[in-house]
Amino acid sequence: MRRTLAKLQDYFRAPHSFADYEQILRSALDRSYQIFGMESFIALSAPSRCLILRHDIDNDPLAALAFAQIEESLGVKASYFFRLNTWNDDVISRLAANGHEIGYHFEEAATYAKARHIRDKLILLDHYDQIREQFRNNIKDLRARSGLALSAVAAHGDFANKILNLGNRQVIRDPGFRAQCGIAYEAYDEAIVAAYGVHISDGGSLCPYSPLSPQKQIEKGETFLFLSHPRWWKTNPLSSIGSDLRMSCERLVW
């Protein structure tokens, strides 16, 4: 009951605001943090007191521009990962023109499993050649559409991945396949996660941040990555309810 109420409340009033986001960035700058997107962070030889900004645009692509506006007003850049269903040419070209990093938030394994009603991990693994082919075609199309290198990718976490106990990351684990596809890094690559150490993600009103708030981490003065998603910052009931309804339908027909 408490969960349902919190979910309803979050639809009609996002638990965080863009003013909160600006406050986080300002606090970090006041505490002498360097703020980067992922690619710039990876290029550092001796990172210290860094805040890495990553946005996974799971819904509402226009919200990306609101995050970016705040970042640009403070002279910082971030990494934005878009799914196929949030890929918005206009938004992406504006972000790229302003120096933000654009990546592909991929989910081919989950999409394939749902489309073919595969609920067994071992059966799905047998289809990995086809799934990789879809990944290769999708990223090729997105490159052609955007004119961007798209050498960065981040795995989306779908409900199907949890049930299958098989993440989308598995699709690009093979170094040879990565090289063929021109992928420089995946956001959860072990070496990258080890380099930044603390990974803070936003969430709904029941758990606004996990494992701790960015403000608390900033007080410690230590490096961290902050992952944020539009639905927790911008109230957009149509988009959030639409995403959840789509997910419920997918669960039903899977």
Ligand SMILES: [Zn+2]
């Ligand atoms: Zn996602």
